[in-house]
Amino acid sequence: SFANVCIYRLPRQESVVWPGSHCPHCAAPIAWYDNIPLLSFVLLRGRCRRCAAPISWRYPVVEALTAALFVQSIAAFGPSLRAVQSMVLGTLLIIVFFVDLDHFIIPNRVTYPGTVVGLLFTAALSGWRPAAGAAATAAALGGAFVLINVVSARLLGEEGMGLGDAKLAAMIGAFLGWPNGAVAILLGVFLGGAVGVCLLALRLKGRREHIPFGPALAAGALGAMWWGPGLLHWYLGRVML
Numbered sequence: 109s110f111a112n113v114c115i116y117r118l119p120r121q122e123s124v125v126w127p128g129s130h131c132p133h134c135a136a137p138i139a140w141y142d143n144i145p146l147l148s149f150v151l152l153r154g155r156c157r158r159c160a161a162p163i164s165w166r167y168p169v170v171e172a173l174t175a176a177l178f179v180q181s182i183a184a185f186g187p188s189l190r191a192v193q194s195m196v197l198g199t200l201l202i203i204v205f206f207v208d209l210d211h212f213i214i215p216n217r218v219t220y221p222g223t224v225v226g227l228l229f230t231a232a233l234s235g236w237r238p239a240a241g242a243a244a245t246a247a248a249l250g251g252a253f254v255l256i257n258v259v260s261a262r263l264l265g266e267e268g269m270g271l272g273d274a275k276l277a278a279m280i281g282a283f284l285g286w287p288n289g290a291v292a293i294l295l296g297v298f299l300g301g302a303v304g305v306c307l308l309a310l311r312l313k314g315r316r317e318h319i320p321f322g323p324a325l326a327a328g329a330l331g332a333m334w335w336g337p338g339l340l341h342w343y344l345g346r347v348m349l
Contacts, residue, residue: 109145109171114203118218119211133161145171166206173202177330184334193229194333197222197283201326204276208322214272219279226282242285249289250278273321280329288336295339296321296328 110124116132117124129138136158142148149168156163181194200222208214223246231239253274257267281289300321307313331339 109167109174111174111199111202112167112170114218115166115170115206115210118203118215119207119213131156131158131161134159145175170202170206174199177202180334189229189233193233193283196225196229197280197333198330200279201329205323205326208272208320212270212318212320214270214276214322216272216275219272219275222279223275223282226279226284229283230285238285242282242289245284245286245289246278246281249281249293250274252293253277269321273325276322276325280325280332284329284332284336287340288332291336291340292329292332293325294328295331296325299327300324 113129114124127137129143130136131138133156136156139157142152142157146168149163149171152163154163154165155161177198178195181191181198185191185194200218203218204214207218227239227242227246230242251274253269254271257269257271257274260269261267277289277293280292283289284292300319300323303324304313304319307319308315313319
């Protein structure tokens with residue numbers, strides 16, 4: 109799938125268009141019939157047709173997640189432009205999730221064009237005034253992360269988060285606007301904190317080890333995209349009791 113191509117090539121500064129899909133072990137081109145999501149992996153029994161090298165389980169996992177994303181988008185929004193927006197943002201978030209998990213980076217080649225595309229979707233769906241609001245949300249969320257970095261560097265002598273996280277927050281804000289963009293960040297903070305505590309408790313990570321925050325932000329954005337208004341209503345109802 110295209111998401112798998114991006115996950116593999118973007119951290120290596122390779123083109124996602126050329127050359128075509130090929131085996132990372134023997135460099136043999138992959139024929140179209142060996143590149144059908146999920147089905148080809150099963151038919152090939154998880155091995156390259158040419159050299160028989162094992163194919164990473166990451167590939168069918170990403171393909172299954174992408175398929176589930178598309179199904180959920182249609183279920184949530186029906187056959188509409190909003191469903192397409194959901195699919196595009198979800199695909200970008202899947203790419204970010206795995207690249208940051210593996211390499212501790214969030215590629216600018218995802219967040220920069222993603223922010224522009226997010227604003228265009230908002231304009232097409234709601235008009236230019238809401239798009240301007242989404243741009244302000246993107247700037248506010250990205251700026252908040254930059255501010256956290258500055259304060260952390262001054263007080264602790266090290267950055268609290270990478271600038272890639274700030275750019276990702278801005279992209280999420282461009283797609284989701286206010287208040288769903290803020291809901292996405294809050295969900296990401298909660299999920300990231302919960303995962304971090306679990307990793308420390310299980311001694312899978314040390315206190316000084318870096319834990320990528322991009323996957324948590326990506327998961328939070330998916331949750332906010334589909335269930336943001338309901339989550340916000342539930343939270344405000346609890347707070348006001």
